[in-house]
Amino acid sequence: MAKITASVYTSHVPAIGAALDLGKTQEPYWQPVFQGYDFGKQWLKDNKPDVIFLVFNDHATAFSLEMIPTFAIGTAAEYTPADEGWGPRPVPKVIGHPELAAHIAQSVIQQDFDLTIVNKMDVDHGLTVPLSLMCGQPEAWPCPVIPFAVNVVQYPVPSGRRCFELGKAIRKAVESFDKPLNVQIWGTGGMSHQLQGPRAGLINKEFDNMFLDRLISDPEGLASVPHIDYVREAGSEGIELVMWLIARGAMSDVAGGPAPTVKNRFYHVPASNTAVGHLILENN
Amino acid sequence: MAKITASVYTSHVPAIGAALDLGKTQEPYWQPVFQGYDFGKQWLKDNKPDVIFLVFNDHATAFSLEMIPTFAIGTAAEYTPADEGWGPRPVPKVIGHPELAAHIAQSVIQQDFDLTIVNKMDVDHGLTVPLSLMCGQPEAWPCPVIPFAVNVVQYPVPSGRRCFELGKAIRKAVESFDKPLNVQIWGTGGMSHQLQGPRAGLINKEFDNMFLDRLISDPEGLASVPHIDYVREAGSEGIELVMWLIARGAMSDVAGGPAPTVKNRFYHVPASNTAVGHLILENN
Amino acid sequence: MSLEKPYLDVPGTTIFDAEQSRLGYHLNQFCMSLMKAENRSRFKADERAYLDEWPMSEDQKQAVLARDLNRCISLGGNIYFLAKIGATDGRSFQQMAGSMTGMTEEEYRNMMIGGGRSADGNRIVGEHGDAQAENQPQGEAGRLLKKSPLPASGTAPHPKTPGSEQ
Amino acid sequence: MSLEKPYLDVPGTTIFDAEQSRLGYHLNQFCMSLMKAENRSRFKADERAYLDEWPMSEDQKQAVLARDLNRCISLGGNIYFLAKIGATDGRSFQQMAGSMTGMTEEEYRNMMIGGGRSADGNRIVGEHGDAQAENQPQGEAGRLLKKSPLPASGTAPHPKTPGSEQ
Ligand SMILES: [Fe+3]
Ligand SMILES: [Fe+3]
Numbered sequence: 024m025a026k027i028t029a030s031v032y033t034s035h036v037p038a039i040g041a042a043l044d045l046g047k048t049q050e051p052y053w054q055p056v057f058q059g060y061d062f063g064k065q066w067l068k069d070n071k072p073d074v075i076f077l078v079f080n081d082h083a084t085a086f087s088l089e090m091i092p093t094f095a096i097g098t099a100a101e102y103t104p105a106d107e108g109w110g111p112r113p114v115p116k117v118i119g120h121p122e123l124a125a126h127i128a129q130s131v132i133q134q135d136f137d138l139t140i141v142n143k144m145d146v147d148h149g150l151t152v153p154l155s156l157m158c159g160q161p162e163a164w165p166c167p168v169i170p171f172a173v174n175v176v177q178y179p180v181p182s183g184r185r186c187f188e189l190g191k192a193i194r195k196a197v198e199s200f201d202k203p204l205n206v207q208i209w210g211t212g213g214m215s216h217q218l219q220g221p222r223a224g225l226i227n228k229e230f231d232n233m234f235l236d237r238l239i240s241d242p243e244g245l246a247s248v249p250h251i252d253y254v255r256e257a258g259s260e261g262i263e264l265v266m267w268l269i270a271r272g273a274m275s276d277v278a279g280g281p282a283p284t285v286k287n288r289f290y291h292v293p294a295s296n297t298a299v300g301h302l303i304l305e306n307n
Numbered sequence: 308m309a310k311i312t313a314s315v316y317t318s319h320v321p322a323i324g325a326a327l328d329l330g331k332t333q334e335p336y337w338q339p340v341f342q343g344y345d346f347g348k349q350w351l352k353d354n355k356p357d358v359i360f361l362v363f364n365d366h367a368t369a370f371s372l373e374m375i376p377t378f379a380i381g382t383a384a385e386y387t388p389a390d391e392g393w394g395p396r397p398v399p400k401v402i403g404h405p406e407l408a409a410h411i412a413q414s415v416i417q418q419d420f421d422l423t424i425v426n427k428m429d430v431d432h433g434l435t436v437p438l439s440l441m442c443g444q445p446e447a448w449p450c451p452v453i454p455f456a457v458n459v460v461q462y463p464v465p466s467g468r469r470c471f472e473l474g475k476a477i478r479k480a481v482e483s484f485d486k487p488l489n490v491q492i493w494g495t496g497g498m499s500h501q502l503q504g505p506r507a508g509l510i511n512k513e514f515d516n517m518f519l520d521r522l523i524s525d526p527e528g529l530a531s532v533p534h535i536d537y538v539r540e541a542g543s544e545g546i547e548l549v550m551w552l553i554a555r556g557a558m559s560d561v562a563g564g565p566a567p568t569v570k571n572r573f574y575h576v577p578a579s580n581t582a583v584g585h586l587i588l589e590n591n
Numbered sequence: 592m593s594l595e596k597p598y599l600d601v602p603g604t605t606i607f608d609a610e611q612s613r614l615g616y617h618l619n620q621f622c623m624s625l626m627k628a629e630n631r632s633r634f635k636a637d638e639r640a641y642l643d644e645w646p647m648s649e650d651q652k653q654a655v656l657a658r659d660l661n662r663c664i665s666l667g668g669n670i671y672f673l674a675k676i677g678a679t680d681g682r683s684f685q686q687m688a689g690s691m692t693g694m695t696e697e698e699y700r701n702m703m704i705g706g707g708r709s710a711d712g713n714r715i716v717g718e719h720g721d722a723q724a725e726n727q728p729q730g731e732a733g734r735l736l737k738k739s740p741l742p743a744s745g746t747a748p749h750p751k752t753p754g755s756e757q
Numbered sequence: 758m759s760l761e762k763p764y765l766d767v768p769g770t771t772i773f774d775a776e777q778s779r780l781g782y783h784l785n786q787f788c789m790s791l792m793k794a795e796n797r798s799r800f801k802a803d804e805r806a807y808l809d810e811w812p813m814s815e816d817q818k819q820a821v822l823a824r825d826l827n828r829c830i831s832l833g834g835n836i837y838f839l840a841k842i843g844a845t846d847g848r849s850f851q852q853m854a855g856s857m858t859g860m861t862e863e864e865y866r867n868m869m870i871g872g873g874r875s876a877d878g879n880r881i882v883g884e885h886g887d888a889q890a891e892n893q894p895q896g897e898a899g900r901l902l903k904k905s906p907l908p909a910s911g912t913a914p915h916p917k918t919p920g921s922e923q
Contacts, residue, residue: 392678
């Protein structure tokens, strides 16, 4: 049976991708950011999964205003890194896992989550920057990836509670797959940031660290934080943090298992407009 | 406050549209089909709503396999009748109601239905044939229409239970809109039919009439009928009937109000490959 | 695959699930392209050349060229997509549906006027209704088949129907 | 509109909801078109002509031409869409975000290096943080403004920022 072995959380700032692609990782500005992922890179080598279920949001790249899915699961064989306007990032294409993705889609829809199934999607920095942070610059990504896109662009976005419940449903879906796959689930986006208006540049270290604390030890309670609190405390784009609750909801302690082990925790300000947060939790 | 005043249910066979467009309504084959809608046409004139919330399914027209939303709500200003391969039907374009649609989208998403919001969509016979049956061949449709598309093409399709619950959420959404609109909700598709394989042409009058009976008097129980029963009893495309449960779930008796009045009930076999069913329920 | 499929024992019926969808992705996307009038013209002008623009399997292309809808479905096609081929040929949904049974157009039409195919005997594989495998093809095609059986090589589960254009 | 909007009292912040989305539909779809290299070239060659291909309001076109992102947002633009304009100009997300505050690029960058803008005073309209309306524009632009106030005609809520290309 397939099993979720760990969850990884990380911000997915576009400037981080640009810094990596342009060879700036050793510059004083960027060096502390990338150093924060040294542990994670080694950990991922030592704990290579068969599949990564990667929760991210599209930033007006694959999805225009023509069609805005609340939750979209990628069941395609592969995904091309998108041209977001700066030209496509020079990173490997993303290989999917159609079989597991279709299984999860079926199971999760039957658990009353109204997914959109996507077979053609270019993937933007929301998906590729977390891979870059955790894998560096490989010829190919280490394993297949199932992209799972969440609408956090147009309101209303799904609530923290809905995201957390979705995580539970994904865990059930994975565990009912009949092949022995080692699956990691990644939650990306955040932490505090605001990209618009006179309030651009908002950073809230206290909120972010409270979020990390509660994500580890009180995810159920954290899931009840309403949207407006994210906007006020973590900036209008800080709402991306709800995606971390999907990954967290898929961990086994939520379903009555033992508490996960915190393998790594990292926090840094700034990367461009954004606070960077990163966490690795292993199931026990 | 806006209010759902009635629900209308009808099959949406493409051949019915063709018969109407080609002036065949008085042919012996078609005459009994169209006669079944004489009451409904007059009733709609006498009970003209401000908006029709029209639940239908797209038949591989607006949605290819690139993106398959379980539930999609149209928030656009207008929708063009689609070219399904025979050329577009010669019917008026469909005028939307962006304001109410956006309100319903927001409310229903906040009630944990993971809608896809659609701003560009050509509408196929699933939407235009019910309008033709109930309105004839007008210069313009009598009122704005909010298209609500349900995936019944690729499995898993949403369960009857999920559809019924969605109807309840739509009723709440409509009733929280702050303008005094008279809203009808239409459920379309079905009744028994199968369009594929050696079993094509299956019709099940007993099942269809049981469905109509229970839709009127026991919708809650009917909502628990599993997919496989529809396939076995009503044919592989009979699964479209789950859409009727969305409209039925939005009626006020489901929320504790008085039972609706059955204004009309009609059943006929065949129209092309399909059994035709039609029902009008008024809230009291 | 580990998806639960309670629908595999319905006779003469293929449920279009994720697995079928994957199998038929390019076949169905080809069909979608026929919703544009200019593509219909190009397809009609040279079917083979048009099909060769799509990464479909040779089997899928042959099934399309033969208008063998049962074969198309067994190769991942879905009837709502395949209907675009019929529309391009100027055929109705009734003609398309009928073509999958082996009946002549008239036979199928008469069956529908007579109240359609009964569900009795056709709910579960192993019953004895007219949609069961042992009763294929139906109608005139079935009678012809019994008179002069096909050569034993025939592995195709669904013989060609008289109504389909070669 | 009867949508509940608990987010209208956050200073210096526009939430992209259904109403904004409707208002900015064509503006944002124009931005999406800049994801194709050939469209970026065409836009750069003649911005006005390219904009005129879109059913946008004149206000929206002027806001784009002026690279006034605050104005674009007030007219229904969303930053993730508008970012495609910045990308076309070769500007980073930090340059774009900074341009909406009135600060110079260096001022904004230094604010971020210093830990970013504090949430204190900036949670609710009516507090006294640097994102409140009475404190706009910020940084060098604000200081300039205080020295030589704009003519009273200025109804635009967000004055042009120094970093934006005319
Ligand atoms: Fe993001
Ligand atoms: Fe239909």
